[in-house]
C-alpha cells in the first residue's frame with residue numbers, strides 16, 4: 256500500500272482533522288439520529304414497538320485482511336458486509352454505525368477515506384448513518400472495529416435457538432465461492448502474477464471481495480414470521496450449523512447433493528483437484544443466510560426466492576438432538592459433520608485455509 260508521510264498523512268492532518276473529513280464524507284441524514292459525530296456520545300431515537308440490535312466486529316491486518324491483494328476500499332467493504340450480515344441474520348434493519356480504528360501515522364488520509372468509501376458502499380441503498388467511532392494510532396498494523404445498530408419489530412428477531420424438529424433447512428445463494436476466491440487472490444499475490452484473471456476467477460474473487468449481505472431476505476423472514484431460526488454463514492456451513500444445533504438443542508441432516516454450488520466453483524474445484532462439497536461446507540465468508548422454517552412454509556420460502564431473485568435452496572432437515580449433525584450422500588452413505596471452519600488461536604495445517612471471520 257502506498258502511504259504518505261508528508262502533507263495528507265494522518266500524522267499531519269491529525270485525529271480531529273481526519274474526523275471532520277470523515278464526517279463530511281458520510282453526510283447521512285436520518286430521522287433516528289438526534290446527535291451523530293461530534294459529541295461524547297451519539298443520541299438515537301427509538302420508535303415504540305421496536306427493539307434494538309447491536310453487533311460488533313474486529314478486523315486486524317494480517318489476520319482478517321491482507322493488503323497484498325486487497326485495497327483498503329475492499330477491506331472496508333468486507334468489514335461493512337460482515338457487520339451488516341449480522342443484522343440480516345437477526346432479520347433487522349441497519350440504522351447506524353460506529354467505526355473505531357487504530358492506524359499507523361504515516362497512512363494517507365486518502366487511504367482512510369477509501370476505507371470509509373468501502374464501508375459505505377457495503378451499506379448500499381440502506382440509509383445507514385455513521386454516528387461515531389474512535390481514532391487511535393497504531394505502531395504498525397491497521398486495526399478496525401465496526402459496531403452496528405439496527406432495529407427490529409419487538410419479538411420478531413430471528414435467533415439461533417428457534418429451530419424445531421421437522422423444520423426444513425434452507426440456505427441463500429451459493430456456497431464456497433468466497434473461499435475459492437480468497438485462495439485465488441492469495442495464490443496470485445504469492446506468485447506475483449500479473450496475468451489477468453480468467454472469467455471464472457473473476458467471479459470467485461468478486462464473491463470474496465464483494466459479498467452481499469442478505470438484508471431483504473432476513474427482514475421478510477423475520478417480520479412475516481416465516482423462519483424459526485437463522486444464522487449468517489461467516490465461518491462456513493459445517494461450523495455455523497453447530498451453533499444452531501447447540502442453541503436450539505437439535506440435530507441436523509444435510510443432503511450433500513442438495514448443496515448449492517456455482518458452476519464457477521465446480522470448475523475451480525475440478526481444475527485444482529479439490530472436492531467442491533468440502534469447499535462449500537468449510538469455506539467461510541459467504542455471508543449467505545442459513546435458516547430453518549416449518550415444512551408448511553415451503554411454498555412461501557420458494558415464493559420469496561422468486562420475488563427477490565435470490566436463490567434459496569432446501570438443503571436438509573432439523574432432527575432430534577440424538578441424531579447429531581450428519582451429511583448424507585446420494586448413495587445413502589452418511590457421515591458426521593465436523594466443524595472444520597477457521598478457528599482463531601488454533602494452529603492451521605491445511606491449505607487452502609479457511610478465512611477467519613470476525
Ligand code: ADP
Nearest residue numbers: 274291292293294295354355386387388389390
Ligand atoms: P472522545 O474523546 O469523547 O472519545 P473523540 O475525540 O474520540 O471523543 O471523538 C469525537 C467525535 O468523533 C465523537 O463523536 C466520535 O464518536 C467521533 N469519531 C471519532 N473517531 C471516529 C471515526 N474513526 N469514525 C467516525 N467517528 C469518529
Ligand code: MG
Nearest residue numbers: 388389390391
Ligand atoms: Mg474517542
